Amino acid sequence: MNSTSMMPKQEYYDAMLHAVQKGERLRLCLECGTCSGICPFGHVMVYPPSRLIAMLRADRFEKVLKTDALWMCVSCYACTAFCPSQIPLTAGLMARTKEELLLAGNVPAELQDALANSQRYGNALGESPRKRADWIGGITPEVKVMAKAKEPVDVLWFVGDYASYHPRVRSTSRAFATILNLLGVSFGILGPEESSDGDSQRLAGERGLFEMLAEKNGKAFGKYEFGSIITTDPHAYNALKNEYPSLGVTYPVQHYTEFLADRLDQLRPMLKREVKAKVVYHDACYLGRVNGIFEQPRALLQAIPGLELTEMAHNHSNSLCCGGGGGGMWLDGFQWEKVHVRLSDLRVQEAVAANAGTLAVACPYETPRFEDAAKTVPGASGLCVKDIAEILVEAVDSEGGQK
């Protein structure tokens, strides 16, 4: 790339300070190293957050832009959550540095594909936008697609990329639709008019793409009448709750586990079938650590008769990332070359160590990631990975579970 696109180095510090709200807290860095210690890939990052700040202060930031190790950051928010100076490291420093790498053309090829797909098709998987609602086929009562239904609904379900297209995650979407129907909720989806929420693209440094996708979604929301938004995707939840409002797209939003926990009195009598399983719950980064939703998913699991809920070594705000965030979903090959281990492997090892039969999740990135990991982690061959929505459907369905 030509060098004119790069900032003069003295401006980097300012750029990082103003990257996000409260970005100027960067000045308060104590160089305690907590961020680098808690980073799940801190040992291979070359410039983990604390060293990154040191490089900024030493005016040697251009050196950082010549390495690619920063793409190991999965935006899991652990550094931000534990920083004693409360510096917005993930959304500010890390995402902004990735943006510089991106503008300088220093981007792993597999990430470029996901970004190009998001730009062209509105989903990172490169699937046809017209097929976004194909997963609803055969569900009764029929799932309403807003453009066709032409009537107001109480809740608009923001489905997200993986829940719409990934064959494994589609079954989770079908399970959640079943629950909404059982509860008699008036709901609809945008189908082909929905675009990727863009949150992971934002955290991978593609702010412009994020804004473009948010704009598209904002336009689609504006066409229809609904009371609030629910989503099965913690990344979409985070974008809708914390990022879209600053772009003028403001709606009340709930993650589905919050939505169902609010309706537990109605749901509980339906959970008649025993699910005899020892279950551990994996706190998704953008549900738990970032947005403080720890208890609702657990309350849903505990409402299921016969189910024994236990914890893995890392839980609640100290949960270990599945490796899919901040672009990690699209950097599996790159990360494997660097460390020869996947974060999902480490997490599945923890589930095995906790003697769990089922690993429960509430994020569309996780089912396929953990199922893949369970194929190779010793002792994990019997581990079931299920979304909470799927376990709930098992507990209500006397016919032996939703297919």
Place this chain on the structure above:
Amino acid sequence: MNIAVLAKLVPDLVEELSIDASGAKLDTSFARLIVNEFDDHAIEEGILLKERFDGQVTILAPDDEGIDDVLFTAAAKGADRLLKLKGISAMETSSHALARAYADVVLELKPDLVLAGVQAHNDLDGSVGSLLAGMLNLPYVGYVSGISMQDGQAALRKEYPAGLIAELQVTPPAVLGIQAAEQPPRYVAVSKVRQAMKSISIEERTVAPTESPAVPHIGRMFKPEAAQHAIMLAGAPDEIAGKLVKIFKEIGVI
């Protein structure tokens, strides 16, 4: 060095294709268009040449829906001039007519190298680059996957089947059919594309397509049809061998 890159849109195969009521062409009302993959590589190779050997890159493209985005993206990557051929759609025009439309503009631009994707999945009457070279009486090398300039000569890598690579030299001006750029087409951030939209404008040239009588006429367009299913032969090996010989004789292969 003056480089012209020819880029056209083709139907995006991510979408289901359908055939229109005439039964002889694609239903373009439902087709979503995407830049021809080989042309995207030609753009990348053009930008790489500019970065390594200096020069000016001009992108030429027929006017189809979505072409502006492709042009601005090319500008964000480093292209200097964007030229849209008004009055001509790559979806409705044969390669011969497209090459003729390009010819006048290329003559005017006087590029040292014209880069075109070596082919497109909807080419029915040859590739645009080779036809253009014929019309302008310029040398043409196809399946090029690397270019370097030395002493006014272009050294080319050309791919042959079975893994054979040839190194050729050509004296510009010449037309090159690009098989692959030396690196995958780069991703360019949305913010850079938006910047390009503000800082560069698309020039327009009106051209009238002139169809060639030599262009093939499409009688029928259809999706692949399942062929006749296999015949399963049952019985002992000797029996089966006997049946096979009988069938072979019937269809005249022995």
